[in-house]
Amino acid sequence: MLDVLIVDDSAAIRKILQRVLRQTEIPIGTVYEAGDGVEALETLRRQAIGLVLSDINMPNMDGLEFLTKMREEHDWQGIPVLMVSTEGTQAKVLEAVERGASGYVRKPFTAEQIKEKLVGLI
Amino acid sequence: MTTNTGAAQPISQEELVHAIQSATSEVFTTMLNLDVAPGEVFVEKEEAVPSSGVVSLIGLAGSWVGSGSLACSAACAAKLASALLMTPYTAIDEDVLDAVAELTNMIIGNVKTALESRLGAMGLSTPTVIYGRNFQTRSGGNQEWTVVPFALGEDQMFVQMCIAPCRDSIKKITRTGFPVPHLLPT
Numbered sequence A: 001m002l003d004v005l006i007v008d009d010s011a012a013i014r015k016i017l018q019r020v021l022r023q024t025e026i027p028i029g030t031v032y033e034a035g036d037g038v039e040a041l042e043t044l045r046r047q048a049i050g051l052v053l054s055d056i057n058m059p060n061m062d063g064l065e066f067l068t069k070m071r072e073e074h075d076w077q078g079i080p081v082l083m084v085s086t087e088g089t090q091a092k093v094l095e096a097v098e099r100g101a102s103g104y105v106r107k108p109f110t111a112e113q114i115k116e117k118l119v120g121l122i
Numbered sequence B: 001m002t003t004n005t006g007a008a009q010p011i012s013q014e015e016l017v018h019a020i021q022s023a024t025s026e027v028f029t030t031m032l033n034l035d036v037a038p039g040e041v042f043v044e045k046e047e048a049v050p051s052s053g054v055v056s057l058i059g060l061a062g063s064w065v066g067s068g069s070l071a072c073s074a075a076c077a078a079k080l081a082s083a084l085l086m087t088p089y090t091a092i093d094e095d096v097l098d099a100v101a102e103l104t105n106m107i108i109g110n111v112k113t114a115l116e117s118r119l120g121a122m123g124l125s126t127p128t129v130i131y132g133r134n135f136q137t138r139s140g141g142n143q144e145w146t147v148v149p150f151a152l153g154e155d156q157m158f159v160q161m162c163i164a165p166c167r168d169s170i171k172k173i174t175r176t177g178f179p180v181p182h183l184l185p186t
Helices: A011-023 A037-046 A063-072 A090-099 A111-121 B013-032 B074-085 B094-119
Strands: A002-007 A028-034 A051-054 A081-085 A103-106 B042-044 B052-062 B064-072 B122-124 B128-133 B145-152 B155-165
Touching: A002 A011, A002 A037, A011 A028, A011 A111, A011 B074, A011 B094, A028 A037, A037 A051, A037 A063, A051 A063, A063 A081, A063 A090, A081 A090, A081 A111, A090 A103, A103 A111, B013 B074, B013 B094, B013 B145, B013 B155, B052 B074, B052 B094, B064 B074, B064 B094, B074 B094, B074 B145, B074 B155, B094 B122, B094 B128, B094 B155
Parallel strands: A002 A028, A002 A051, A051 A081, A081 A103
Antiparallel strands: B042 B145, B052 B064, B052 B122, B052 B128, B064 B155, B145 B155
């Protein structure tokens, strides 16, 4: 079973992504939620997370800074991270990839788009 | 037509309207499975808001600064949340307000992305949602709002933006998306 961490300051998006995760054929275990990068790092320290879905624009610590700090930790380097964000410029996508994102989906998204990306990551 | 008074601007009113209409249609079709019909666009000196209902505001800042908002009735907000979250809502609660905030984030965020190739990078603030009865909003300065109404069945929603070049000679990008107050001493 795969424990997942969803990082987004919108409770609505966290609900939607959790619903989509449960619709995939991926064996999802516990789904943890965080409202920003600070909370996300704390969750990573406490739980054995196997997959992360993260927004970029968040208060306290945005998704790109969270991603950089996450990849600095040896134990977390192999965890797939799918960025889910309204930021849609090529420059922003490239920056996310350079910082260690495993995939990128722009908001608005369909459930099928998320599932397709996740299958490619797991 | 230009987006603001003064010197020639890199984007036209028509381009801004097209960006708003495209972003709104894409968000509603993709995330809510709802069709929206754009109405006649108009320009207001003051933000067009209902006397009661829900208004969600988001700021933009970079070489250009401004605000975007989504405004609708409480009943319409509940319908939007029901469609987004696939759960029935009949009155305003935290989930409904959060849904409206996220819709604003996605719509204005996508407008921002569409405009950035011409206007340069801009930051986007966290949305602020206001709801209640008998309220009005006012924007500082002499700003014009481009207002795009959308019909949602019997309901109506307004997506509007005001955007202008940053007056500072030094470009400042604030993380929150709101412009640096010009009245503060430097």
